[in-house]
Amino acid sequence: MRSREEVDATLHVAKLDPAELLPAAQCLSFSAQAADAGECRLLQLEPELCAELEAGRSLVIRGDRDEHAVLCSKDKTYDMKIADTSNTLLFIPGCETPEQLGIIKTASNILYTQIAGFSNNYWELRRCRPKLKKLKKLLMENPYEGPDSENERSSTKSKYTTEELLDQVQASEEEIMDQLKVLKACQIEGCWRILDFDYEMKLLNHVTQLIYTESWPFSKVPLSICLQELGPLEPKEMIEHILVSYGKRYIDEGETYFEMNEEKICRATAQMLLQNAVKFSLAEFQEVWQQSVPEGMTTRQDQLKGLALVDKSSRPETISLLNVEDLPEDNQERFNSLFAIREKWTEADIAPYIQDLCSEKQTIGTLLTKYARSSVQNGLKVYNSRRPVS
Known part of the structure; x- marks a missing residue:
């Protein structure tokens, strides 16, 4: 099987339109003329992708010259690899499958026809995580x-x-x-x-200060009054955007309101406090954090999953910023980065930083088995790298 590096580098963005594809046996594969004269490439599609084409929608191949090609439907992404076949596949115009042949046709009929193309391999598609x-x-x-x-x-x-x-x-x-x-x-x-984080926090502070001044419940913040009061300070579009980002819109008696999300606001406040500190005393941080969020909101350590890392081995315990969004996308590179930060991890600590790597058939336990080695330390199960980390 050939790797995606062998995918033609000219496949920057290509569309596969239903009208340009020829259905083959059982509608499980489609062929498209390749660049090589007389040679066809077979694209093996899953039934759900066949349904996309039958519905008149297109599939898109995406990838820059230095990237592996992927194929995308409207809502899913598929890895592309070239797989070799043991038999040469021939493409014949007007060819009928056994299912399409009528019972009245006898097997003794011999038809002479021209071969339009051939293939010794095909594109194999596997569902993969989007590269975001x-x-x-x-x-x-x-x-x-x-x-x-x-x-x-x-x-x-x-x-x-x-x-x-x-x-x-x-x-x-x-x-x-x-x-x-x-x-x-x-x-x-x-x-x-994307809003600059300082500007985003400035907008959020305007909204929370207005909520405090007007004594509104966080579950019912009126859009119209927010725009009216804060419009002279910032663009109304930005005020509404921050309400959408940190709240949930709903309509009550014809008026638009927002229910503010406590976890999102507490999490953003924590990021603001941690972004300029290498390490922060956990006890001191928790005190400052609670004082910094709007009155009536309660901070909890579970709000920091995938954002901050607590070091319980230090004295006193410390906390530092580690945002999962800043970690590598590739599985092995992700684990290399995590084990470079900390040699041994408990499952509870590492789980928020690898959860997004899990596919439909993978669990956190599966990933840890593949990329880490377990041991027991002080009666606690921990994981370390399977390979040396530089």
Whole structure:
């Protein structure tokens, strides 16, 4: 089986349209003319992908020259590899499968026809995780610092539309759009932008201060009054965006309200406190953290999963920022980074940092078995790297 490195580098973004594909036996595979004259490449599709084509939707091959090609439907991403076959596959115009032959036709009939192409291999597709790290990397090239920022007025840095992100990120459209929500990205003048974290916290502080001043419950924050009161300070679009990012919209008696999310607000506050400190005394941090969140909200250590790491072996115990979003996307590279940070991990500590690596058929236990070695230390099961970490 050949690796994805052998996929033609010219496959930057290609579309497979139903009209351009020829159905083969049992509708489990389709053929498309390859660059080599007379040779065809077979693309083996799962039934759900066949259904996509039969419904008139397209499949898209994505990948820059230095990336492995992937195939994307509207909502899923598939790894592409070339698999060799033991027999040569021949492509014959008008060929009928046994199921398509009528019972009245006898087996003795011999038909002479021209072979249109052949193939000794085919593209094998396997469902894989979308490659979304590049999405944040692209958007962080030019974070939005507000309309009055000097950098915004003079910036010539890249800005990306939806089509440009679809062109560069190896993931399906739905997976990309879902990740944009996770990143709290918004569209400004037709381009997707991530807010600069300091500016984001400034907007959030405006909203929480107004909630405190008006004595509103966090479960019922009126959109119209927020826009009216905070509009002179910041663009109304940004005020609404921060409400969407940290709350849940609902309608009550014709008015739009937001129920603010305590965990998201506490988590963002913790990130603000930790981002400028190498290590923080855990006890001191918990005290400062509780004092920093809006009155009426309660901080809990479980709100920091995948954001901060507690070192219980130090005296006093310390906490430091370790955001899962900043870790490598590749499985082995992820484990290498984690074991470079800490030699031994408990399952409870490492789980938030590898949970996103789990596929449909993988669990955290499966990943640990493959990439780590377990041992018992002071009566506690811990995991360390299977290979030397530089």
